[in-house]
Amino acid sequence: MPIENSTVAALSALLGERFSNKLADRNHHAGHETHHAPQPPDAVAWPLTTEEVAAIVRICTSAKVPLIAHGLGSSLEAHVAAVRGGVSIDMMRMNRLLRVSPDDLDCTVEAGITREALNTDLRDTGLFFPVDPGANATLGGMCATRASGTSAVRYGTMAENVLNLTVVTPQGEIIRTARRARKTSAGYDLTHLYLGSEGTLGIITEVTLRLHARPEAVLAAVCTFPGPAEASRTAIEAIQCGLQPGRMEYLDAGAIAAVNAFSHLSETVADTLFVEFGGSAAEVEAQVEVFRGLAEANGCSGFRWARAEEDRSRLWKARHSAYNATLAMRPGSRGWPTDVCVPIGALAECIIHAKGLLADCPVPYAIMGHVGDGNFHVVFALDPNTPEDEAIVNRINAAMVEKALSVDGTCTGEHGVGLGKMKYLRAEHGPALAVMRRIKAALDPEGLFNPGKILPDEGDDDTTH
Incomplete structure (x- = not known):
């Protein structure tokens, strides 16, 4: 329900022009960096201090108005969507x-x-x-x-x-x-x-x-493999050998093709590891040689090092562009990124399982991930005008989560729960979900802080739809 005039007046008196219920401001805080439908708040507040945040909270909770904290809005599971209206507290001016x-x-x-x-x-x-x-x-x-x-x-x-x-x-x-x-x-x-x-x-x-x-020396590399099993095995063995890469990223052949087209590169279209080592010059050289041996033993057919900072920056910029590159394969599409994380020993098995699920998928996709810690993603490019796309991706996502949980992994390694992963919490946490509910009830008895997120409604927490 709309915010009462008395609450609007109190917030306006506190914040002046840093409080707004204009439609443009509300829509900007609806949660657009996600495949979920945007849901705008009733108003937006821009505090400058912790004390102002506390004052906003006291005004809103006394009137039973929901509150949603908002940063850059880059979260992927509708964390900032105002599912029950209320006030979005934009923290971007508290940036010191x-x-x-x-x-x-x-x-x-x-x-x-x-x-x-x-x-x-x-x-x-x-x-x-x-x-x-x-x-x-x-x-x-x-x-x-x-x-x-x-x-x-x-x-x-x-x-x-x-x-x-x-x-x-x-x-x-x-x-x-x-x-x-x-x-x-x-x-x-x-x-x-x-x-x-x-x-x-x-x-x-x-x-x-x-x-x-900051490390004294940094060396990055791109190495290509016959398939996901060989790339994943190299990542696993590198960790098991005690190597300490600063980064170790996997892109499948489809992701490399998308990045090539998007960033005007000419990388070999194959399953690829991007890896970076940092430390003293001697430490870096020693780790590089061990990693090279592991990669070659697993069928690595291409191995290219980047020492200069500009070369390394170009390499990682290409990796970070993979999401947008995937969407560019289908102009006008919107992204749906999945996110599971598994014990590293099960990584190759789970990526190969995902590849099997995707074999006949008509929706353009790419696989990428932070394989050094068992976390990988599939990014889908959905056509907003093709409703069946969403049903297909839902089924694949559910099967990926089921597989991850079967090897004692998690439904989300870094994207969070928000709205999108709530339905998997019962399967992942079991009776511990009830403890989470009790914590929420104890700390936020009115249920006003980002309501409708993380914890599914009592009757819905065992669904897989």
Whole structure:
């Protein structure tokens, strides 16, 4: 139902022109970077401080108005769609780097700063923040979805790189989840409770992050294989041998063909690993030689190194373009990216299973993934005017998730749950889903924080449609 005039008046008095219920602003916050239907909020608020976020929360919760935290809006499972209306809290104006401690290898940022802006600000320190989900997402959004990406194989995900959070609770309280110490035994681990909670338990306003030293030397490579089994086996053996690649990415032959056409490249159209090593010059050379031996033993037929920074940047830019390149294969299409993650020993089996499911798929697709940690995706290019496309992709997606769960994997390694993966939570978590419900009810008893996300309705959590 529409927001009452008294609530609109209170928010307008608090924020002035930083509050809007104009249709254009609402539509901009409806969640367009997804295959789900956009759903706009009733209004949008742009806070500048944690205290303003808390004030917005108190005004809205007292009037039973839902609240949806919004960053860059690049999430893929309709995390920011306002399924029950309410106010979208746009965090993009809270975008400052608040503190850097080179001696402690950490920093504190506001939630609206983007990954690329943070690393630009850190350039003169010799440090960087490594988690790279591909999109230039906000750090608050990356926390909310427990993001991962191309560098997770060496540096970990957001779960390993966040020291503490400042959070506004549904009661309008401001809390810090931890201190800056690298470890603690004091109380419940609230930091990791909020990481991945997708704005359903609280609104993240500040983040303290681990930083890492920029490596002395970096070497990247492209290597081609006869098929997915050989490429996956090389990735698995590299990890088992104790190698520490900074990134290790897989693109199938279809993805390479799409990237070639989109980025005007001439890579060999074959199943391909993109790999990067960093460290001292001696460490890099040693790891490169071990990796080359593994790749050649698995049938690698092409091996090309890139040492210069501009060559490496060009290589990774091509990898990051793979999503848009897939959509370009079908002009006017919209993307549907799947996302499963499995124990690394089951990776080859699951990619080959996915290939079997896709053998007769009429929808253009490409397979890519962060194979160093068992995470892979299929990106489909759906025709908005072909309703049967969605049914076909739904069936394939469900079969991929079922396979991933059968080997003790997960329905989503980094995209999050949002609306799209709710239906798989019962199969993945079993009785633990009821515990999640109790946590949600305890922290947000009115169900006003990003309602309709993560937890399916009681009768719907065992469906697979």
